Amino acid sequence: MSSTLRELAAERKSARVAIERLRLAPVMFELGARPHPPRELYRAYLRQSDVFVGLYGERYGWVAPGEPVSGLEDEYNLAPDLPKLIYIKESAENREERLVELLDRVRDDDGASFKYFSTPQELRRLLEADLATLLAERFDQSRQEPTGETAPTLLEPEAAIAPVPLTELIGRDAELDTVEALLRRDAVRLVTLIGPGGIGKSRLAIDVASRARARGGETAFVDLTAVSDPALVPNAMAEALGVLDTGDRPITEKLTTALRQRRMLVVLDNFEQVLAAAPGLIPLLSAAPGLKLLVTSRALLRVSGEHAVDVGPLALPHAGHTRDTSAAEAAAVALFIERARAVKPDFEVTPENVDAIAAICAALEGVPLAIELAAARSRMLTPASMLARLDRRLSLLSGGPRDLPERQQTLRRTIEWSTQLLNDRDKRLLAELGVFAGSFSLEAVEFVTEDSSGPDFDPLVGLGTLVDNSLVREQDRGGRPYYSMLTTVREYTLEQLEADGSLEATRTAHARYFVMLARSLETDLKDGGQREAIALLNGDRDDLRAVARFLLDTRDATNLAQFSWSLLIYWWLGGLLGEVRAWMDELLGSGVELDDRTRARALYFIHSIALWQEPNDRVMPGLTESVELFARAEDRSGEGLAELSLALAAVANRPPDAKRAEESLDRSIALLRDAHDSWGEAMALVTSGRVALVQKSVHLAMERFEKSLSLARAQGEDMGIATALQHTGWAQLVLGHPDDARASFEESLAISARLGHAEGVAYGLEGLTAIAAAEGLVDRAGRLLRASESLRRQTGLGDARSFSFHKHYLTPILAAHAVELERARREGRDMSIDEAVRFALDRTAATAPVVHAASS
Known part of the structure; x- marks a missing residue:
């Protein structure tokens, strides 16, 4: 893909979605580029590429000193033998002269096709259709079978594994030996590496963790750089361990449950800014006897059981040996x-x-x-x-x-x-980068620095200078460049912003960018762009939290509620709803005057998340008020989602109030349909089907599930597809169609694993457990049962929200073959989640039946 970067950001995103939906890999040449066009990099990518996609608007692009053409034209020139798909934005009114000349060449190129487009959405449809046609012409795909590949993004998060060092650890052999010897002792559970910033504590800890993992040990790495509130340390640990904060139980309780039966080394990096959280580590160590903690800090934790290792400077050469x-x-x-x-x-x-x-x-x-x-x-x-x-x-x-x-x-x-040694503009850029809590994208840098950088300053060039001077680090994430700063450098930059009085303005620009980003991704989260949007937001997670904190501190209630609402699906999939609920609790308790929609959204988050945890006499009134406020604000989509949660609250009543639930669901479906909210309507239809299935109206349930699935497939929305398929599988099984049910559970499981949606994976494993039990496959049923139980325990899901009937199908096996089932469960304990998913999707892994279990 070739385009100017600033001008066509939205179009590039849409094009990327189209490419990835066809399971192709987009390469965006200028990402990570330096001031001069890296021709060897272009050529290397082009040698591995099959198609050239060009997006052109008004700008010709920057021409480097001493170069005859811009990088944009250079990319086109270097791709002579590839099929070229060219898309020209027709609304461009001030196309630069040199770009007009380039487009004239494109029109005369027999190897290039070109089309005009108006919106990013139209571009996505055109590109997807053209690529599909091109592939059909060039490749025979009729013999290709689905690979069943899964790539969880949340089950085993990046943060759980210590960063891979790019360089050798120098001069730390003695410290490594000391730390490893301490950690080998059973009585040592907490080791703290002490030393000033920049002394190499983190690098040493990473090497210790890497060695432990190389020996087969389980490790996790918790980066506390972006955490300033000691109360959020358990949340950071949970995220690194894949424990989901769904809001139904305290996160510390979930964390304890997840760690209780594991033998693991957890590195807590940069603990000095959250020292007040240190006493909370002791109950965790007491509850999880296989847990060991390696902490890096500039100060002692001063808690019982702490063993400190000082990390000093590197050895210097002996004085007096000149020219040696x-x-x-x-x-x-x-x-x-x-x-x-x-x-x-x-x-x-x-x-x-x-x-x-x-x-x-x-x-x-x-x-x-x-x-x-x-x-x-x-x-x-x-x-x-x-x-x-x-x-x-x-x-x-x-x-x-x-x-x-x-x-x-x-x-x-x-x-x-x-x-x-930097020029003034690069100094200013470095200072402004300090507002980013975690790693940051080029697009975010461009937005935050737009007011101060000036029209002829290119932040990409400035970032290159900062990278070259080791003040900023660059990394690649799925073809996108991200940048980061060491904690000590960030502290310095924030001091500079505070000293010149621009900290507040820069933080405001930072928050404005992410509020805008959230709104721009709201549609993608509900359609075929969901996976890309989730991956993008995962890279910005620390900054999303920082924005919420800033909006709370500045009492900007409207933007906080809008920001949170736009990312509703992301918080749900990412297991972060508990944090959002805490923001809304703080917002409602702040005394800030709220408009109807803002209060409705806050009440929705608080009470829909607390649905399975708090007494219903608080949840029902809160959701009822949310419905009324959404209606007053004429927000039909919000009103429909609040009605949906109100129906779930009615079902959770003891005894359940089925009539009220059905009435709320009917209103919810109608409202969401009227609002053209297909995602919400699909969720409401699934919930309506659940109520019908529990009431044994199986055919009605199947009808609702199929409608939900049809809506989700039309949108290309993976989460909705997986959810509808999982429910459809249970209805099919109850109706006596096990083969259809197996296919539904398998597809749901594969999609959930690709999304990294732990709850969906658990449901898929439980569905296939029921299939195995119905077929009398005791060993397979036992292994899958253990895998789903382990996943629920390790991710903190529990059974509170479970909608699964697998235990019913296990009853005959438990009665006649309890010993064999338990043996299989124990053997299933050794499977990782990824291995369990592969096992579940591999039909050849089924073992011979030992009993014909009842299937009704």
């Missing part, structure tokens, strides 16, 4: 050399420069991050010239607060020295 290249063996010098070669591959250590390198490391007191920042300048400065500049700067710079430890002041001075 053996100084390179000292850890500090070895680190400098490695990092220097990363930016200047031909960097050599010679008798002429070794003393300067050693002196640089000594001036920086062996602090690893300070050494890395200095080494990044090796591309432009020799060690001698670097030492001269460094000496002058370190003696002049204040280095931040004077009460910091000496080595922390050294690091601060080094950061400031690094920024002094």
Whole structure:
């Protein structure tokens, strides 16, 4: 895919959705590009590509100094032999002259087809249709079978695994041995790595975790960089462990349940900013005897059972050995050399420069991050010239607060020295990046810095400069570049924003971007763009939380409610509803005057989430008020969803109030249909079918489920498809159609696993457990049963919301073959969730039946 980046962001997103819906891989050339067009990168991608897609609007793109054409035209020129699908935005009124010339060439190119489009949605439809036609012409897909591949995104989150180091750990053998020896002792459950910022605590902890995992141990990595509220430490741990905060039980209780039977090393990184949470770790350690914690912190936790390991500076060469290249063996010098070669591959250590390198490391007191920042300048400065500049700067710079430890002041001075070598615009860009709580995309940077960057400043070029100077780090996520900053650098940048009085304005721009992003993704979350939207939001999760906190602190109730409402499906799929409920509780308790729609949304979140936890005498009135307020605000979609939750509350009554539930569901379906909210209508139809199935009106239930499935398939909305299929499977099984039921459960399970929706995976496993039990496959039923139980326990789902009849189908086996079933359950314990999904979807994994179980 080729386009200008800023101008066609929405179109690029739509095109990406079209490409990925056909299970193709989009490559977007200019992402991650540097100021000069990386032709070798283009060529490398083009050699692996089958199709060239060009999107063109008004802009020709930037022409690098000394280059004859822009990157946009260069990409087109380098793709002569590929089929080219070209899409031109017809609403463009001020097309640049050089782009007009390029488009004239396109029209004369026999190898290119071109079409005009008006909206991103139209582009998506055109591109999907054209790619499908192209594939049909070029490939015979009739023999291809579904692979059944699954790629959970939430069952085993990225955060659960320590980041993979890109470089060798230098000079920490002694510390590694000490920490590993401590952790091998049964009596040691909590080890804290102590040291100032930039000293290498996190890097050491990552290596310890990596070694433990290489030996077959289970590990998890909890990055607390973006957590400032000690009360949210359990939430951060839950997220890293895949425990979902659905709001039906306290997250600490779910976390304890998930860890109680596991043997695991959990790394808690950057704990110094949440020290008040330390006492809460002790009950967790007491409840989970197989749990060990490795904590990195600038200060001791001061709790019982803590074993501290000091992480000091790297070793420096011995003084007095001038012009001796053996100084390179000292850890500090070895680190400098490695990092220097990363930016200047031909960097050599010679008798002429070794003393300067050693002196640089000594001036920086062996602090690893300070050494890395200095080494990044090796591309432009020799060690001698670097030492001269460094000496002058370190003696002049204040280095931040004077009460910091000496080595922390050294690091601060080094950061400031690094920024002094930037131009004013790059300094400003670096400061503004400090508002991002986690990693951040180029699009987010462009928006946040738009007011201050000026028309002729390209943030991509500025980011490249900051990356080259080791002040910002770049990583690739599914073809999209993301950037991040180390905690110490972020602290420095926030100090700069606060000092010049622009912190509030920059945070406001940051919040405005994510509120806008949430609104732009609301439709995608309800249709075929769901998977891409979820992946995008997963990358921004820390910043989503930071935005909610900012909106609460600034008492911006309307934007907070809108932001939360736009991402309703994401909070649900991501297991974050408990956090949203806490935001709404705080909002209603703040005393801020709320308009009808804002209060309706807050009440909806609080009471629909608390549905299965709190007494119904609070839930029903709250949801009733939400319905009335939505109606007053003339928000039919909101009113319909609130009626849906009101129906569920009626079902949860003891005894259930079926009549009231049916009335609310009928109103809900009508309202959502009238609002053209197909996603909401599909959910209401499923719920209506559930009520009918519980009342043994199986045919009515099947009718509702099939209507829901039809709506979800028409939208291409995976979550709705999986939900409708799961319910359809139970109705089919009750009606005596086990083969149809198996197919429904299998498809639902595969979709849920691709989405990373843990609850959907649990339901799919339970459905296939029932199928195996109905067919008398005791071993298979036992293994699947254990897998679903483990998943519910590890993710904190429990059975409170379960809509599953698998235990009914297990009853005959339990009566006649309890021993065999229990043996199979024990063997199933050794399967990971991914293995369980593959096992469940593999029909050849079925074992011979030992009993014919009842199927009604």
